[in-house]
Amino acid sequence: xxxxxxxxxxxxxxxxxxxxxxxxxxxxxxxxxxxxxxxxxxxxxxxxxxxxxxxxxxxxxxxxxxxxxxxxxxxxxxxxxxxxxxxxxxxxxxxxxxxxxxxxxxxx
Numbered sequence: 001x002x003x004x005x006x007x008x009x010x011x012x013x014x015x016x017x018x019x020x021x022x023x024x025x026x027x028x029x030x031x032x033x034x035x036x037x038x039x040x041x042x043x044x045x046x047x048x049x050x051x052x053x054x055x056x057x058x059x060x061x062x063x064x065x066x067x068x069x070x071x072x073x074x075x076x077x078x079x080x081x082x083x084x085x086x087x088x089x090x091x092x093x094x095x096x097x098x099x100x101x102x103x104x105x106x107x108x
Contacts, residue, residue: 003088005040011098015041017075017105023047023058025065058084072100080104 001022004011012018020042024031031044045052053059053066060067070086071079081100087093 001038001040003094004042005038007094008041011094012042012101013105018101019043021045023052023066025050025053070097072097072104074104075107 004020004022008014008020012020021044022031022040022042023045025047026034027048028044028046031046034040035044047053047066050059050064050066056069056071058066058069058071068085068088070081070083072081074080081096083093083096086097
């Protein structure tokens with residue numbers, strides 16, 4: 001999550017025309033405290049039952065947690081890109097993400 005925070009201005013145009021939601025099975029109180037402590041500039045959502053993760057194929061049944069899938073949602077509400085799982089240590093993953101977000105924020 002630190003990489004998302006540290007690259008937020010570049011990857012997500014400082015939130016201009018882009019909303020980043022991090023979804024986890026962790027309780028909402030834990031996510032809120034963690035986000036505040038780390039200074040994350042985006043929203044966290046608690047998927048405590050794993051229902052969202054299961055619906056979108058991003059739930060790991062073995063570990064009972066959402067995996068690190070990344071979904072980019074277009075302004076019309078459709079899924080524009082999926083990286084499943086998102087490889088946060090791979091620089092090419094961020095280049096691809098930046099390209100998709102730039103394309104959507106420009107309406108292309």
